[in-house]
Structures are given as C-alpha cells and as structure tokens.
Amino acid sequence: MHFDDRLDTVMRTPLRSDAARLTQFRQLIDILAQKHAERIDSARLDEAYVLLAELSQKLPVEQRAQVITETGYRIETPRLLSMLALHEPEIARPAMRGARLDDAQWLALIPTIPPEVRDHLRGRSGLSRQVSERLARIGVEAEAPALPPPPAAPEGENEPGPGTTAAETRGLQLADIPPPPFITPAALGLDEEPEDEPLELDDPIDEEAAPEPQAEAPRPAPAEPAPAQPAPREEPIPLAPVRPDPAQNIGELVKRIESFRKNREDAGDGADRSAPAAPRLPLDEMQGEETRITAIDFTTDRVGRIVDAPRSVAPMLVGYSLSGASERIGRSVRRRLPIVDEMLDISGAPAVAGRWRLDAMPVFDPDGGRFMHFRGRLRRPGKVVTRATKRAEKLRQLLHELRTPVNAIQGFAESIQQQIFGDVPHTYRAFAATIASDSAAMMAGFEELELFARLTGGEIDLAGEGCDLSTTISQTLDQLATYTQPRVSGFKSRIARPPVPIAMSRCDGERLAWRLLGTLAGETAPGEFLALRLTVQGDTAQFSAGIPRRLAEREGEKLFEGGIANGQNAISAGMFGSGFALRLARAEARAAGGDLQRDSDELVLSLPLTATTSPNSDDEVEGTEGAAGNDGGA
Numbered sequence: 001m002h003f004d005d006r007l008d009t010v011m012r013t014p015l016r017s018d019a020a021r022l023t024q025f026r027q028l029i030d031i032l033a034q035k036h037a038e039r040i041d042s043a044r045l046d047e048a049y050v051l052l053a054e055l056s057q058k059l060p061v062e063q064r065a066q067v068i069t070e071t072g073y074r075i076e077t078p079r080l081l082s083m084l085a086l087h088e089p090e091i092a093r094p095a096m097r098g099a100r101l102d103d104a105q106w107l108a109l110i111p112t113i114p115p116e117v118r119d120h121l122r123g124r125s126g127l128s129r130q131v132s133e134r135l136a137r138i139g140v141e142a143e144a145p146a147l148p149p150p151p152a153a154p155e156g157e158n159e160p161g162p163g164t165t166a167a168e169t170r171g172l173q174l175a176d177i178p179p180p181p182f183i184t185p186a187a188l189g190l191d192e193e194p195e196d197e198p199l200e201l202d203d204p205i206d207e208e209a210a211p212e213p214q215a216e217a218p219r220p221a222p223a224e225p226a227p228a229q230p231a232p233r234e235e236p237i238p239l240a241p242v243r244p245d246p247a248q249n250i251g252e253l254v255k256r257i258e259s260f261r262k263n264r265e266d267a268g269d270g271a272d273r274s275a276p277a278a279p280r281l282p283l284d285e286m287q288g289e290e291t292r293i294t295a296i297d298f299t300t301d302r303v304g305r306i307v308d309a310p311r312s313v314a315p316m317l318v319g320y321s322l323s324g325a326s327e328r329i330g331r332s333v334r335r336r337l338p339i340v341d342e343m344l345d346i347s348g349a350p351a352v353a354g355r356w357r358l359d360a361m362p363v364f365d366p367d368g369g370r371f372m373h374f375r376g377r378l379r380r381p382g383k384v385v386t387r388a389t390k391r392a393e394k395l396r397q398l399l400h401e402l403r404t405p406v407n408a409i410q411g412f413a414e415s416i417q418q419q420i421f422g423d424v425p426h427t428y429r430a431f432a433a434t435i436a437s438d439s440a441a442m443m444a445g446f447e448e449l450e451l452f453a454r455l456t457g458g459e460i461d462l463a464g465e466g467c468d469l470s471t472t473i474s475q476t477l478d479q480l481a482t483y484t485q486p487r488v489s490g491f492k493s494r495i496a497r498p499p500v501p502i503a504m505s506r507c508d509g510e511r512l513a514w515r516l517l518g519t520l521a522g523e524t525a526p527g528e529f530l531a532l533r534l535t536v537q538g539d540t541a542q543f544s545a546g547i548p549r550r551l552a553e554r555e556g557e558k559l560f561e562g563g564i565a566n567g568q569n570a571i572s573a574g575m576f577g578s579g580f581a582l583r584l585a586r587a588e589a590r591a592a593g594g595d596l597q598r599d600s601d602e603l604v605l606s607l608p609l610t611a612t613t614s615p616n617s618d619d620e621v622e623g624t625e626g627a628a629g630n631d632g633g634a
Helices: 006-011 018-032 035-039 042-058 061-074 078-084 089-098 103-112 115-121 129-137 166-175 247-270 327-334 387-417 426-456 469-487 506-523 556-560 577-591
Strands: 295-300 306-308 339-346 354-364 371-379 463-468 501-504 532-537 540-546 595-599 602-608
Touching: 006 018, 006 042, 006 387, 018 042, 018 061, 018 078, 018 387, 042 078, 061 089, 078 089, 078 103, 089 115, 103 129, 327 339, 339 371, 387 426, 426 577, 463 469, 463 506, 469 506, 469 532, 469 540, 501 506, 501 602, 506 540, 506 577, 506 602, 556 577, 556 595, 577 595, 577 602
Parallel strands: none
Antiparallel strands: 295 306, 295 371, 339 354, 354 371, 463 501, 532 540, 540 602, 595 602
8 A cells, every 4th residue: 555545534524414423533533543543644643633622522422432432442542542531431431441552651641641530440451560560559459459357356355444435435446547558759659858848839828827737636545444354455566667647738738728719719809810820620520612412312201391311411401391492392292292393492501502403202101091201302403314315424434444445455556566566577567557457447436436425415515606518518529529530429519609607616517517428428339429409598508418329228217327337438437337427417417506307318407507698598509410310319
C-alpha cells in the first residue's frame, strides 16, 4: 500500500445524521487506537482528535460507551487512552480495563490521569509487576485482599470493671487499635519537604483567622481488672515507635482553606478581581459545551407527568406534565389516546429546552385492562430519516470496509509492476498491471456507488449556477465524435441555439452530460444514429435523446436496472453497466431539481433554469444529416 488514506477517508465523510456521526466516531476510535496511528502526520492527527472531541459532545454517552466497550480492548495508543480517561465514567471504565500498553507507557500515563480513573485499574489482570507496584504506591491495589477477622479475646479480658464509665470503656477499646502506618513522601515518589513549610496560595491568608492547632489528646490508660475478678492477661507486644499522625496537619490545612474561602466570600464585590482564579478540583464534572440531546425516552404516571427518563436528563425532565403542553396533547392524555407527531415546547435547562416532537402510546394492564401510564419518546425536529437514507448509510459503511483491501491489492500490484522492490519478470509485470487496472476499475465502481448512495440519501444538493446546457452538450458531442465517426454512428443532430442557463454548476453539468451521452453513444450499433432535441418549456429546459435499439428492447423501468458491464464498448458506461449509469444520471438530475424519464423510445432530461427565459415551445435543434437512424428518435 503506497498511501494509507483511511483516516482522510473517514474525516472527509459528511455528517448528515446521527447514524453517520456514530459510524464516524467508531471508525476514528478504531484507527486512532492502533499503534500505526503514531506514524500519522502530527497536524493530521491533531485534526482527527479535534473531530473526535466534537463527535463526543454530540453523541449520547450510551452510544459512545457501547463503542468503547466493543473496541476498548484494542486501544494501544496512550494519547487516545488519556483522552478517554477524561470522559464520563461509562467511557473511562471500559477504556482503562481493556487498553493494551507497554510498561513504559503505563508508567508515564498513570500519574497524568485523575485518581478516580486509576481505580478502574483495580483488580485488572495483565499488568506487569512494576506497574502494579506503582499503582500500590499511590493507593490503588491490583487485588484487594480481604482482611482476616480479629482473633477472639478470652472471655472477660476486655470487659470493663464494675467502676468503669462508658467514656473509659470507649477509650479502652480505641487504645487497643494500633495507629495507621505513616506513609513518607519518598514512598510516593515525591521529594521530601520540611513539615513546617508554609502553604503557598495565590492570596495571603489571615493568620489570626486560622485556629490554633489543638494538642493531641492523651490516650486513656487501660483500666486494670478489678481484684475480685482476676483474669489471665497476656503481656502486650511492644510496638515500634510511630511518627506523629499527619491527620492533625491535614485537619489544620483544611481549616485554613475553609477560613481563606470564607474570607474571600465575605469580601464580595470588593475582592480583587485581577487575582488569578483558584485551580479547579477534579470533581468529575462535565467540562466544555453541553452535549446536544436529540431523543429522550420517557415514562409517565396516570395523569401524564413524566416519572422516568434517562439518567443524563432525569433531573431536568422528571415532573414535567404533558397535560399542560397543549390542548391537543392534554385531550389525548385525558382520553388515554395515542399521541403521534405532536409538537411541544419545553422550557428549562438548555439541554432539554426548545421544540420537540412527541410520540407516546398508552399502556394498559394486560390482566384487568386498567390504564397504567404513557410510554413515549421526544425527538428534536429535523431531517426525517427514511428507509432510503438507512439503506444508503449501510451501503456506505460496506464500501468503506471494501476500499481498504482493494486499495492494498492495487498498491502491491503497482509496486510489482513498477519493480519497486527489485527486478520482476515481464510476465509477472503484465499480471500485476492487469490486477492494478482491475483494482482501479473497482475503486471507480465504489465511487459511483457512494455517489449514488449520497444522492439518494439526500446528502448532496447539485443545485447551483454557471452552466449553459446548450454549450455543455455541444462540447460533449465534439469529444464523442472521435469514437462515433469511425463507426459511422452516434448522433445525427447538433445543438445550435441561444444559451440555456440551468441551475447546476458547470462541473456537475458536464459530468451529467457525459454520463448520459457517453452511455448512449457506447450502446449504439455501427450505422445507428440518435436524434437530439433541446427545448425550453416555461422555467424548465428539456433535452431529449433517442434510445439505442439495444437498450430499447428493455421494457419500462428495466432500462434503469443495473448489471455487469459487458466490456465490449470502447466508451465504458461504468462497472455496473448502462442501466446503472442511466440510473445514476437520473439521481444527479433529481438532486439538481430536475428529472430523467423514459418517454417511449426517448430519454427526456428536465432541468430547472436559473433565470426566466421566454418560452419557445419545441425549439428543435438544427441538423438532420446522417445515415439510417433510430426510428424512435427520428
């Protein structure tokens, strides 16, 4: 493979629907998760991560979590893993649990991710001993062993004496618990600092407002058993000297921070706004713009009040009553009738505020027939996803999967044919050239299929300005003359009339004219001529062309059915034959606001004009010379 253009292909895909965004998100994750992604140009890689961030803001967390769960075990790049670690817990958990990095990458990544994300590595298998030790040093155990139960004390050993108070009893119990071990900064891989070093903050702290540290309360002495009830007691095991518990210093630090925050709040508007803002704490809150929600499933109670919704929108939507949304919706709720495609406005949080389409169905008890609740969905108004759009999206996903192996085959064949890796016998070079040619033809066929899918799915609008249909047809006929004249076939008319400006760009108009006339010229038999006619009807330009006898045998819409090209025509109609080429031309005409229809033995192309043209009914073209032509076109 000379060029790996998978990332460019994915990034060039237009985002016309939620399904397309989800497909592009899955493809980006699949490409950026592989090791070879590190060899991509840094600028192009940055653009890919920017696009991935934009898609993450537009797609709901449930869909993204499903993608990460399916492909998380293939994440091999630290950059993608560090990005996913900052997303929602539903995204970060499967990413961290399934990623595959080497030891150096793990050791470099672990200190940079939030502490709550490190906990997702707890109990994960496959980590080396060095990585597990690093996690243990920062408080994340690879496997959390269960603590053994405390040994049973002899009966009467820990019972208080008859004169022991409740406070002394609690002191006796706490005194038997050893203090926690002191963790030094060196154990955490940090530089040791003096304990008396003052806290550095952006603003000075009022030392008078800070409370004085309290002295550590002495431990109560264990009470001795009463003489009347002697009990055997084991000698206490001497403990190693323990350094002072740092909990006091932490408590003092918390109090000083609270005092500083309270003083700053009391300052109000009089505070210095030029001072730098305090750093944000990692509280696992959403950063950036809110994700646009396009659909919400919900359940109501008996009176039409929403009582259940997805977790991400439940606080903003639970309690909203459908009865007061509108008169029509309220009537349907009271009468327990289905609600189909009703519009309503919701005011509230920005994520759910705005205009929605409502569909809801009443649910009844299957046993007694008693009405239970409504169950429905809210949808943002937008483009309606039709069955053709879904089929087009599936076709485009299939073509994306087919391009990769065909592109690889073509690249290897070209390498052999050009002897890039060394001398190759001429026989094998001929075979490689044939394979490369066939691969190029397949890639061209894939492009035609993708174009057809985008046209039928409504993703491309060919309406524009700047094309003269009269001039475009004349130029196309001149190009085809080198093929038709030696065969004494083709077209027996020439277009010679004033300009006919149509609502298409020049490039799109030339492509449509070549696809239509080239297909017809390739199907003509030697000595067969087709009649042409260009007229203006109101605000529409109509171009008529006769159908070759070979194609005229097909009845009705069978003229537009695809197939396999026979390979006998010097002018190729495409990989899928003349029928698909004409069908693609019709899709292009419809995308420009026109149409291509069969009228008996003629094809009639209708395209809208860009400016008002005085209608001249049946302004026929000039020139009728030629040999025996098509009867239907004469």
